[in-house]
Amino acid sequence: MNLLQSLEDSIYKGFIDQTKPSGERFKPTLLINNTKTNETVLNSITEELDSCQSFLFSVAFVTESGLATLKTHLSDLQQKGIKGRILTSTFLNFNQPKVFKELMKINNVEVRLSSMKGFHSKGYIFSHDTHQTLIVGSSNLTAQALKVNYEWNVKLSSHENGEFVSHFYHQFEEVWESAQPLTEQWITSYEQSYVPMEYRKELTNVAEFPEVYTENPLEESINIKPNKMQKAALQEIQAVRESGNDKGLVISATGTGKTYLSAFDVREFAPKRMLFIVHREQILQKAKADFIRILGGVEKDFGILSGNLRETDARYLFATIQTISKEETLRQLDPQAFDYILIDEVHKAGAKSYQRVIEHFQPKFLMGMTATPERTDDFNIYELFDYNVAYEIRLQEALEEDMLCPFHYFGVTDVEYEEGVIDEATVFSKLITEERVDHLLQKVYYYGHSGDKVRGLMFCSRKEEAIKLSEELNRRGLKTVALTGQNSQEERILQVERLENGVIDYILTVDIFNEGIDIPSVNQVVMLKQTQSSIIFIQQLGRGLRKHGSKEFVTIIDFIGNYKNNYLIPIALSGERSQNKDNIRRRMKDTSYIKGISTVNFEEIAKNRVFSAIKKSNLSDMKILREAYIELKNRIGHIPQLQDFIHHNSIDPLVIVQKYTTYHQFLLKLKEIDPLVNAYEEQVLTMLSLEILNGKRLHEILLLELLLKKEKVTMDTYEQYIQSYNCSFDSETLASVQRIMDLSFFNQGSRKKYGTTPLVDFGIDGIEFNEEIQESLEQNSSFQAMLLDIVISAKELNKNYRCDKPLTLYKKYTRKDACRLLNWTSDESSTIYGYKTKHGTCPIFVTYHKNDEVESSVAYTEGFISPEIFTWSTRSNRTLASAEVKTIIGAAESNIDLHLFIKKDDDEGGDFYYLGQALPDKSSVEQALMKDKNLKDIPVVHMNLALENMVEGKLYHYIASEEN
CATH class of the missing domain: 3.30.870.10 (Endonuclease Chain A)
Structure with missing residues (x-):
């Protein structure tokens, strides 16, 4: 279809007849x-x-x-x-x-x-x-x-x-x-x-924030009301107490007002005495001021326990962990002195100092607050609070609720030298060259900051870099200081005050400001180091997320070199924890998960570096999976089921079974359990894990669900159940379901792996599991639980797929999936060399960016002309007279459905994006010559395929772009 025709069709569809089947690309659209x-x-x-x-x-x-x-x-x-x-x-x-x-x-x-x-x-x-x-x-x-x-x-x-x-x-x-x-x-x-x-x-929606009060009349404090989020949180905290619990954990993103929330809850609880514990002295005065503002009352009711200040008789005591955890301090404090205790940044509570304090006191209620409960030190924060998560709000929800300062994240290119791009092995001298400093200043200047004056934090990769870079920036006219772990607490407080007052432009540091520091006026955060963990990344980004009247937004500038951990950037920004590479790629090409006016932006070269890191990463490495597993187990307090991973947005269960075949095998590898099933039960679990768990068709899942409720199911009952979910229903699909469940669809190797015996018997009088499975379900509760878990998880994963059609646009499928979902009688994936016509369908599989060897020896002419036109080539040694070519050209007349599947490159494995049905543009069909690997001329046929659905923009640009 030529351009003029596409425009005419689009105008006709937009202004005359919306039912016109084509004309999607240029149709008038309301945005x-x-x-x-x-x-x-x-x-x-x-x-x-x-x-x-x-x-x-x-x-x-x-x-x-x-x-x-x-x-x-x-x-x-x-x-x-x-x-x-x-x-x-x-x-x-x-x-x-x-x-x-x-x-x-x-x-x-x-x-x-x-x-x-x-x-x-x-x-x-x-x-x-x-x-x-x-x-x-x-x-x-x-x-x-x-x-x-x-x-x-x-x-x-x-x-x-x-x-x-x-x-x-x-x-x-x-x-x-x-x-x-x-x-x-x-x-x-x-x-x-x-x-x-x-x-x-x-x-312009600049938020106005009240000044900080050092004391507040009681009547004024009563008039200060919690916001929408705080009201919801207070209700849930109260519900925890009403359930008889004396501990509660609040998980709240940095900058969302945890201190105010805790003050509102203390106001509601009305304790005789309260203890607030922090890990840094510089937080004490701010916390005290916030509580005075919310609780009201006189100054003497609020005391400090830190260093030389020991106001331990105060009704509301604010203490550093360093002081209160000392043995001589604890001896002077009655274990029941405080009926309400709060611990800020409670993820540190695994330390001996915190344990000493927690064991000493016996409050009526213990509240813990953190933005990052996930830890790598093997301490279970959730267990400490009896698994009572009173309230949780993460970065995405906080942005959506307009609780944080909006941010614009810019992933920019780090400098490249003759010997390559900065990476983990880059020597220190290269980090502070004239060229890199020039590059740094150019990017910082271009992306800028909100407000009249920059108040920035720069996170460096090492102490020496922070010190030397600060010296170089000062030489160029900026006012900066470097702070490291060697600087005293007093020095840090002084420099933070100077930054807030506009005396200096930047503080350069390594890791000491990751958390526990409150500088609301920060309007620019510069990351000059590789991302070591998504937790630290969010902590550093969070330094600028507090709202302040001097800024509309905070600028985050992340210098992206050739770091192997670059794949953590989209994981951190999106909260994506599935360890599924495809999900992470999607977070790179579609950043709509960032709510409000915040945005995530990558320069093209920087984006390519992240994609390259995703490609090279091993996200199913046992270390990564074990950490995610332990994190979830800690959170829920028991061995998770597959469905728990889904409900808690943790590892994608498919990542686990693709590597370990079944979840049972994964748990055995972790030494979490002893063997719970026999050899045949393991084979059944293998089949269901590898073929049904992915949720790509609901029909088998519904059948298994019915069979687990009843010993035998009639065909009428099954059909009615399918129809109740508005699923497509025809004899071909039902026959396909039967071939899956009796294993006749699979090749000999798969049948051997799955136990050879049909899992389900389809008899005249009904459908039922085979006798061996029925016996196992009666005698082995673990097997029954695992099978049910697979079915529940598969049904949850199926929510991503349509049920009224066999294939869902833009979802990913393997060749085997296509054979199954297009109701082929057997798995012929091993013989689909690019395409195959069978049973009235012809799936076409294309690798968009072929490797160099294929490119040079085959040189297919394939690629998008537009989001709705794809130029495609048949297999080599085919002519216009070839039967398979004639069949494809005449697909419309022969009622053969052509289905186009495309993957970006071979790194995406065997999964292809489904781009919908297509028809050949007969006017574009031509026979041509190409060179084989011996440089001999052989025939090939080229044609344009007109897609029924225009490819959505972000996926189109992702596939067609030359990203690595």
Whole structure:
């Protein structure tokens, strides 16, 4: 299908008849921000930017945060030599002087300012090789408009000769010609005359936060009410107590107000005396001030126990663990002195000092608070609190609830030397070269910060780097200090105060500020080290997530070298813990899991480095799986079942069984259990784990579910149960289910592995397990529990798949899956050399980026022409006269369904994305010659396949891009 035809079909579908079967690619589309479907106006704009040849924006309002969402995309376009123009204004004095300074940093964008009265346009025009795209409506270039607000925008596509889009071009050019170029001199003049509009905070959503009180009248404190999250948390904490528990654990992301929450709960509990324990002295005064504000009362009710201060008679005592854990201190305090005890950063409670304190006191209620309960020191925090998680809110939920300062994360490229990119083995001298410091400053300057002055933290890879880099930055005019573990607590407090007061620009450190430090005004966090763990990554990112009136957002700049642990970045940002490589890749290409106005952005080269790390990683390594297993076991207090991994967003059960065949074998490997099943039971579990657990078809799962409830099931009962789930129902599918359950579908090797005997007997009078399985279910409760666990887990995993169709768009399938789900009589995956026609279907499997050997010897002509057209090649030595080629060309007439499956490269294993049904464009079919491995000319047939469904943007760009 040519471009003009696609445009005509799209216009017809959009404006005349929405039932037209084709015309998806260019159809007019309403763009809105929809949190339920994770659709945003920003997604459409960045997709257009990433594939355009030039662009024009005409927007009245621009904010720093809105511009930040596009900075990596604009940087990548500059690398490609692609330029754009932005037309804006000073209408209503909305645009702050600083945003114009940020615009000046973008070298491939020319900016002009319209003096037109009432300039209030909101339009984005993108020029592509084949067409023009226009996005016009209500969205200005602000993060709120692009990601959060309820906005209406229309996306239209046009041929370059189209009259409609040409009107926009002409209007833009007309205003552009009379507009004033943005210059440094203009900005200086604007700054001098700029008067901010009175309602700026309302429009730009800058949070206002009250000052910290050192004391507070009781009547004022009563008027301070908990927010929505805190109300929910308080109810759950109270529910823990009402259930007779005297301990509760609160898991709350950094910056979400754990101290305020605990103060509200203390106010509700009304203890005679309270003890609040922290691990650093500098937190004490802040915690005390927060409690005074919430509880009210007089200053003398609130005391400090630390260093030289020993105000132990206070009703509310705030103590450091270092002081209160001393034997002489504990001897002076009655074990029942405090009826409410709080421990901050309680994940440290495995230390002897904490254990000593916990064992000494006997409070009526013990509260623990942490952002990171997952530990690597083998101490079980959950057990300490009797597995009572009173409340939990992680980073994603906190962002969605607008509890944290929004952030813009930028994964940027670290410097590359002749001998390669910085990695784990890079010598210290290379970390502080002129070239690297130049590179660092260039990126820090480009991505910037919110607010008038930078207040930044830089996390370095080693102590020497922090010290030397600080010296070099100071030499270049910045004001920085390096802090390491060797600096005293007093020195750290002093430098934090200097940073907050604007005396210095940056604190450079290694790991001492990962947690337990509160600097709300931090507006930039720079990561100059490899990611060692997702826990530490989130702790460091969290240093900037506290809201503060001086900033709208925090900038996170992560310098990505060739580190083997780069794959931890998408894991940390998304909270993805499945250890499933495909899930992690998806988090890289689709970052819509980040809520609110926050964004995650990777420069193209940096993105490739992360993909490369994912490819090289061994996520099913026993060490990784054991850690995740222990973490979950600690959390729930017993050996997990497969379904527990799903419900707690832990390891993907499929990762476990792909490596260990069954969960039973995994537990044996961990030495968690002795053998619980006999040889045949293990074979049954193997079959169900490898073939049914993936949840790709619900029909077998429902049958097993019924059989576990009843000894025998009639066909009518089974059919009715299937229909109750709105599943497709036909004789071919039912016959396929039977072939799976009696093992006749599988090849000889698989049948031997699965026990050869049919698992299920399909008789005239009903369906039932074979006699051996029935006997095992009666006699071996462990086998019964494992089988039921597989069925429950498979049913949960099936929620990701459609039930009314055999295949679900964009899900991944193997060749064997295709044979099974397309109702083939047997597994012929070993003989599907790219494609095979059988039973009225023809699955086509394509590896998009072939390895060099295949590329040079076969040289297929395959690839996307557009998101709905794929150029495809038959096997070599085929001509237009070949029977298999004729069958595919005449698929429509012969009622043969062509199904296209594509994987990016061989690293994705045997799984292919399903891109839907397709039909050959007969006008594109041609026979050609190609070279075989002996450089001999052999025939091949090329054709374009028109996809029934246009490939969704992020997947399309992921597959087609040249990422490693």
